[in-house]
Amino acid sequence: MTRRIAILAHEKFPERAKTATGIIRYSDDKIVAVLDRDQAGSRISDHLSGVPDAPVVESFEEVGDVDALVVGIAPIGGGFDDSWRPDVRAALERGVDVVAGLHYFLNDDAEFVELAEKHGADLVDVRKPCEDLTVSQGIADEVDADVVLTVGTDCSVGKMTVSLELMHAARERGVDAEFIPTGQTGIMIAGWGNPIDRVVSDFTAGAVEEMILEKGDEHDVLFVEGQGSIVHPAYSAVTCGILHGAMPDKLVLCHVAGREAIHGYEDTPIPPLADYVDLYEGLAAPVHETDVVAGALNTSGVDGDAEAETAVDDYSDALGVPATDPIRFGTDEILEALGY
Amino acid sequence: MTRRIAILAHEKFPERAKTATGIIRYSDDKIVAVLDRDQAGSRISDHLSGVPDAPVVESFEEVGDVDALVVGIAPIGGGFDDSWRPDVRAALERGVDVVAGLHYFLNDDAEFVELAEKHGADLVDVRKPCEDLTVSQGIADEVDADVVLTVGTDCSVGKMTVSLELMHAARERGVDAEFIPTGQTGIMIAGWGNPIDRVVSDFTAGAVEEMILEKGDEHDVLFVEGQGSIVHPAYSAVTCGILHGAMPDKLVLCHVAGREAIHGYEDTPIPPLADYVDLYEGLAAPVHETDVVAGALNTSGVDGDAEAETAVDDYSDALGVPATDPIRFGTDEILEALGY
Numbered sequence: 001m002t003r004r005i006a007i008l009a010h011e012k013f014p015e016r017a018k019t020a021t022g023i024i025r026y027s028d029d030k031i032v033a034v035l036d037r038d039q040a041g042s043r044i045s046d047h048l049s050g051v052p053d054a055p056v057v058e059s060f061e062e063v064g065d066v067d068a069l070v071v072g073i074a075p076i077g078g079g080f081d082d083s084w085r086p087d088v089r090a091a092l093e094r095g096v097d098v099v100a101g102l103h104y105f106l107n108d109d110a111e112f113v114e115l116a117e118k119h120g121a122d123l124v125d126v127r128k129p130c131e132d133l134t135v136s137q138g139i140a141d142e143v144d145a146d147v148v149l150t151v152g153t154d155c156s157v158g159k160m161t162v163s164l165e166l167m168h169a170a171r172e173r174g175v176d177a178e179f180i181p182t183g184q185t186g187i188m189i190a191g192w193g194n195p196i197d198r199v200v201s202d203f204t205a206g207a208v209e210e211m212i213l214e215k216g217d218e219h220d221v222l223f224v225e226g227q228g229s230i231v232h233p234a235y236s237a238v239t240c241g242i243l244h245g246a247m248p249d250k251l252v253l254c255h256v257a258g259r260e261a262i263h264g265y266e267d268t269p270i271p272p273l274a275d276y277v278d279l280y281e282g283l284a285a286p287v288h289e290t291d292v293v294a295g296a297l298n299t300s301g302v303d304g305d306a307e308a309e310t311a312v313d314d315y316s317d318a319l320g321v322p323a324t325d326p327i328r329f330g331t332d333e334i335l336e337a338l339g340y
Numbered sequence: 341m342t343r344r345i346a347i348l349a350h351e352k353f354p355e356r357a358k359t360a361t362g363i364i365r366y367s368d369d370k371i372v373a374v375l376d377r378d379q380a381g382s383r384i385s386d387h388l389s390g391v392p393d394a395p396v397v398e399s400f401e402e403v404g405d406v407d408a409l410v411v412g413i414a415p416i417g418g419g420f421d422d423s424w425r426p427d428v429r430a431a432l433e434r435g436v437d438v439v440a441g442l443h444y445f446l447n448d449d450a451e452f453v454e455l456a457e458k459h460g461a462d463l464v465d466v467r468k469p470c471e472d473l474t475v476s477q478g479i480a481d482e483v484d485a486d487v488v489l490t491v492g493t494d495c496s497v498g499k500m501t502v503s504l505e506l507m508h509a510a511r512e513r514g515v516d517a518e519f520i521p522t523g524q525t526g527i528m529i530a531g532w533g534n535p536i537d538r539v540v541s542d543f544t545a546g547a548v549e550e551m552i553l554e555k556g557d558e559h560d561v562l563f564v565e566g567q568g569s570i571v572h573p574a575y576s577a578v579t580c581g582i583l584h585g586a587m588p589d590k591l592v593l594c595h596v597a598g599r600e601a602i603h604g605y606e607d608t609p610i611p612p613l614a615d616y617v618d619l620y621e622g623l624a625a626p627v628h629e630t631d632v633v634a635g636a637l638n639t640s641g642v643d644g645d646a647e648a649e650t651a652v653d654d655y656s657d658a659l660g661v662p663a664t665d666p667i668r669f670g671t672d673e674i675l676e677a678l679g680y
Contacts, residue, residue, distance in 0.1 A: 138573030204577035233478030237544035241577030
């Protein structure tokens with residue numbers, strides 16, 4: 001049975017609510033409403049195209065019958081904003097489960113725990129890693145599947161989206177492909193996975209390896225969701241652990257057209273794009289040789305397909321590999337570069 | 341008052357007990373005994389030179405009056421070996437504190453917790469990170485101090501030792517230098533610090549930055565203890581987070597003469613040494629420019645000073661910077677390369 005959910009995205013929908021938009025676009029859940037007090041009265045279709053529609057409302061009070069309220073915002077640092085508390089409280093008081101992927105765990109909040117127990121609701125922290133993770137053995141390359149990892153020039157450039165689009169498109173071509181989620185949104189969509197950015201630092205590579213080993217002999221291709229960027233001032237550790245733990249055979253480098261500095265770290269300019277190719281390949285090689293075989297450019301901020309095509313061509317030239325915007329122009333160039 | 345301690349290092353002393361040897365060499369504690377059932381009957385001085393002496397014994401039963409039993413072994417994965425249990429139990433039954441830097445927390449062990457409470461002993465898990473860590477702000481370069489980070493070709497190549505030797509030697513030259521510990525042994529020696537390999541992966545860089553910000557305006561030079569290696573199949577995430585979180589001004593590359601493969605990952609050969617210089621500098625640059633300014637070579641496995649000198653010269657040539665073995669030949673070359 002399809003789950004019915006409401007998604008909390010206050011003051012951030014849609015641009016700064018990537019968990020919300022990821023779930024809307026890719027999950028099998030039925031979206032009943034989005035909560036955003038700044039956009040209340042509009043509809044999802046006013047903001048996003050090609051996805052199921054639903055109203056955007058002011059608060060949980062206006063939401064009809066649902067199975068879960070999902071927190072669809074992932075602020076830097078992963079904290080819980082107290083302005084969300086009345087909606088979470090209202091959901092729990094109606095016995096509705098609350099799902100979040102924050103570093104702050106709902107299950108550590110005394111008020112939520114008490115309300116959940118009283119009203120028979122579940123608090124689901126998808127970012128809580130499983131207990132038995134350990135260090136990488138360095139053997140992810142022993143699986144049968146081809147491993148394709150999305151890597152990025154920055155956070156929030158579309159790595160999860162590209163991995164999911166490639167997986168679906170590969171399946172349409174008859175390839176037995178699977179998606180390996182590594183972050184809270186990917187886990188919410190896939191219904192399983194290790195939240196790599198939340199595991200013990202020493203186990204970063206091991207937590208990815210464990211998933212590759214679990215799925216790698218059951219499928220022909222694994223599309224691994226990348227995280228962060230290898231030059232990100234805060235998150236590069238996660239990126240590096242995924243690169244070495246997944247031991248990918250092929251990389252797809254993701255970027256947002258026009259972005260010039262690391263998001264949230266405006267003093268840190270994005271290096272020349274060709275440097276990323278050298279850095280990712282050079283860093284991966286001592287553990288497992290890999291190549292950037294294609295580029296994925298997010299041109300959602302570019303007006304007009306002609307301009308977007310120019311941006312894609314420039315991106316392809318900078319990387320020296322085929323590129324496209326998988327959302328705007330489809331995934332064909334990338335799938336062909338990958339050989340599927 | 342100087343604390344009196346016994347150090348547990350069963351079957352690993354001294355070569356594979358780097359926590360034990362680090363504490364013996366650098367801490368202010370009085371070492372009363374080392375526990376190693378394979379070496380019982382010998383003395384520390386039979387194995388290590390230039391350090392305080394004490395007997396090596398079979399079990400805690402043979403240890404006299406001490407304030408603490410310190411677990412001086414750090415196996416891959418950080419587990420607790422049940423063959424150590426009788427000694428920990430014996431210590432607690434005498435009201436003696438037990439200190440460990442494992443991923444397995446003594447405070448999560450029901451038997452130990454019960455014994456500690458009953459006999460008034462403390463269980464100290466130095467690898468338990470403080471609760472309020474968060475993501476890096478990317479501002480470690482704003483402190484007044486010069487930041488010098490030791491980086492390595494592999495784990496267990498002497499990064500902590502080199503950092504401590506350089507700090508002491510710099511102080512002897514009148515430089516106001518401080519040591520920034522990042523691992524369990526360094527924390528045991530310094531008495532403070534964040535265990536970077538144990539923090540939440542997303543907070544790896546932030547946990548280093550927090551220490552740099554705390555000490556960086558109080559001293560002229562910070563010697564930051566590095567961890568792992570940027571090409572380590574399991575631990576590179578920690579290395580990368582420290583490199584970007586510490587925003588070092590200068591790097592000292594540490595290596596063990598003759599090592600040809602990653603320790604414990606014998607299928608992964610050590611890349612050409614010059615590649616490390618390019619990788620560390622290339623990876624650091626987009627966040628904060630830095631240079632490998634000197635090399636530190638552990639020649640403890642090389643017989644004869646002439647052969648060791650040749651090994652150091654070869655290492656220096658490979659890196660293109662001055663190098664030495666700080667234990668065998670002193671730290672002068674490195675301090676001069678650093679400009680102190």
